[in-house]
Each structure stands twice: as structure tokens, then as C-alpha cells.
Amino acid sequence: MVLLQVVGAPVATAHSELEETQPADGARLLKTPTEIELIFAEPVRQEGSGISANGPQGDRVLTPKVSGQTVRAQWPKRWQGGKFSVTYRIVSEDGHVVAGKFAFRIDAKSTAQTIEEPAQDSSVSAKDSGGVPIWVWLAGFLVLAVAGYGITQIPPTKDK
Numbered sequence: 001m002v003l004l005q006v007v008g009a010p011v012a013t014a015h016s017e018l019e020e021t022q023p024a025d026g027a028r029l030l031k032t033p034t035e036i037e038l039i040f041a042e043p044v045r046q047e048g049s050g051i052s053a054n055g056p057q058g059d060r061v062l063t064p065k066v067s068g069q070t071v072r073a074q075w076p077k078r079w080q081g082g083k084f085s086v087t088y089r090i091v092s093e094d095g096h097v098v099a100g101k102f103a104f105r106i107d108a109k110s111t112a113q114t115i116e117e118p119a120q121d122s123s124v125s126a127k128d129s130g131g132v133p134i135w136v137w138l139a140g141f142l143v144l145a146v147a148g149y150g151i152t153q154i155p156p157t158k159d160k
């Protein structure tokens with residue numbers, strides 16, 4: 001990555017630098033995107049341009065659809081829980097190769113289905129611990145009521 005940027009710097013006069021991505025670099029999504037989008041400063045050639053993605057499920061080569069300065073690719077439907085990175089290598093109109101990488105997180109709701117089971121366990125343990133202290137609470141309220149009664153009784157005795 002660093003090497004590519006250093007090598008690319010001296011010839012940066014006319015080729016297409018990446019301007020914007022969708023999702024943005026560093027974004028945290030709650031929904032799985034249907035596609036990703038890369039917008040470059042100048043037109044991109046379809047031939048030789050490629051995008052690949054990496055996530056918890058491994059690596060996948062995506063199919064880039066180039067139109068002008070925009071490169072789009074369909075996002076794999078089930079790629080939704082965790083950190084993902086997209087690596088691009090595109091050929092700009094002047095023939096130069098521009099390569100780079102951006103990353104984002106997807107915390108899709110469908111992963112909540114696997115969290116439902118442990119939730120049942122926690123309700124069971126709540127019942128177990130809840131049964132014991134009922135009399136403790138009643139005793140506590142009684143003590144507070146007596147104490148409160150005693151405090152409220154003090155001002156009238158002072159008046160007399």
C-alpha cells in the first residue's frame with residue numbers, strides 16, 4: 001500500500017485518483033449494501049480494472065462496472081457481520097494504474113438471530129435470583145417506612 005502510493009506520486013499529474021467511496025472509508029453500516037461505489041477524479045477504463053473484497057468470510061473478486069468516473073460492484077448479500085476491506089486496481093484514461101484500499105464495518109440486524117438464544121438463558125437466571133430476595137425487599141420497605149414516619153413526626157413535636 002505504502003509502496004504503491006510512493007511509486008504513484010511522481011506521475012500523479014493526469015490519472016484518476018480516488019475521490020469518494022460508498023460506503024465511505026471507516027464507515028459503520030447497519031444494513032448490508034447492495035453495491036459499493038468508487039468515484040474517481042477522472043474517467044476509468046473498464047479493461048484492466050478490478051475490485052476485490054476481504055471480510056470474515058474470506059476474499060472475493062467483485063465484478064466492476066465502469067461508467068465514466070464511477071466504478072460500481074455488487075456486494076455479496078451475506079457479507080454483513082464484521083470488518084470488510086475493498087482493494088481496487090483501476091486503469092485511468094491515460095493508461096496509468098491507480099490502486100488502493102478502503103475499509104468499513106457492517107453490523108447488520110440479521111446477525112441478531114444468533115444472539116436470541118443466549119437472551120433466553122439470561123431470563124432464566126434472572127428468575128432464579130429474583131425469587132430469593134422478595135422478603136428482603138419487603139423488610140427494606142418496612143424499615144424505610146418506619147424511618148420515614150419517624151422523620152415526618154419530628155417537625156410537629158418541635159412546633160409544640
Ligand SMILES: [Cu+2]
Pocket residue numbers: 011012013014015016092094096
Ligand atoms: Cu496518470
